[in-house]
Amino acid sequence: MFKKLFFLIFILPLLAYSQDKVSYKIYYDEDLAKNGLKVQVDYKLKKSSDTLSFYYANENWGENDLFKNFTILKEENPGITFEIKPENNAIKVYQQRGSVFSLTYHIKQDFKDPNYKIFNRPRINNTFFHLLGKSLFVVPQLFTKAPDDKEFDFSIEWIGFPEQFKLHNNFASQVQKQKIRTTLWEGFYNSVFIGGDYRFYSFKIKDKPVYFALRESWNNGLSDDFLFSNLKKAIQSQRDFWQDYDQDYFTVTMTPTVSQKDSLYKGYSTTGSAIKNAFMIQGTNNPFNNKNSFLYLFHHELMHEWIGNKIKNKNEELNYWFSEGFTDYYTYKNRLRIKDISLDEWQKLFNSEVIRNHWKNPQKNIPNYKIRDDFWKSREVEKVPYRRGSIFAFWLDNQIMLKTNGQKSLDDLMRELLKICTEKKVKFTDELFLNLVEKYLDRDISYFFQKHMINGEDIDLVQERWIDGISFQITDHIPQIQIDRNKDVKYGE
Structure with missing residues (x-):
């Protein structure tokens, strides 16, 4: 109680001094490759001041020196001076005392194409752009001090972009003005913003839209239709499995x-990342593309919408045996x-x-x-929780089917776990999971779990x-x- 009270005493003066909304204008430029995306951010304080610090991440998703x-x-x-402090993820703005602060900045690509190793730095040229929200937008540094579940209002206006330069993100598709109310870290900054020569496909599940945006012609049979x-099949099947259409x-x-189109680079590298309302795929597009990969x-990253997102780890890497391992298991099973x-x-796939x-x-x-x-x-360490957890999930699936004579499986346990985590607003822990397993198996597997998953x-x-x-042989x-x-x-089945 004391700790909570201390936290509130610390945080309330900061929030009382700030508004919960910030607005952005992003301007088109015919030479985006040279000039980048021009962004104007406007923010109004509740009380007047002559200084304000904006936050910009100098490191994000494995990329360094993003300033x-x-x-x-x-x-x-005009009328302001500023200090850029990459070591503090900050831009400090000085002006005549007032309550309204406005800052204009540019985001540019800082590397030369082609580059096979870069995935998460801003990509901006005259044909398209692809940026993580955290690398596009500054926010008042006061926002970063708020509780993680605090929601803010973000207003974005895209100015001067021609009709053929399509705009899209994980909050809206092809709109010039948008208002977003979401949290900072898991919402506004857990996002991707794209524009340019993307092609769009869409369908609906229970009248709710799902969009697919891609660009370039992908090699080795990865047609738009494929x-x-x-x-579409992966998304529909997973929502049906979870019985979740929210x-x-x-x-x-x-x-x-x-x-x-040539084979100058012998190999391919592809990555997928689950983000707010979405997942994004990036990869080398060459003759070595692999359909199965x-x-x-598709199936692995989409499954993270539930395992890892709605069923969220309390202890991150310590729970990766579940969030990555069970996601991997259901990638194959689904x-x-x-x-x-x-x-x-x-x-063949599961064995190998x-x-x-x-x-x-x-x-x-x-x-x-x-x-x-x-x-x-x-x-090598990174892959352990994927495979260890997947093997454990297969074992547990079989034990539940054996115990219930095939009437229930791990599927039933997972759907109940989702209901517990979402309705009771609790995070995933080993203890929560083991208690639920005991309900399905009518026995405590804590010793087995400690021996094989923890040790x-x-x-x-x-x-x-x-x-x-089903059996095993060496x-x-x-x-x-x-x-x-x-x-x-x-x-x-």
């Missing part, structure tokens, strides 16, 4: 980092459920991409607390019990799923 993209011209800002039809607006954006990406892959294909890759990982037995410490430092010891898959028709020192073709295997 190299940020420019202020004195001639566009991508959109498979994306989202009023959703969008998927797909932007190439590099496009080329894109389908995996594809099987909708017959995107056959049972034989599922067996999950189990075999996990057993070959020299870090596979790392304790869970070390995953928290080293997740962002090592690719990192391998599950003896050969010795465990599985539903009828192949090249690695356990592999075996399916008895003479039995009607009730998995993935």
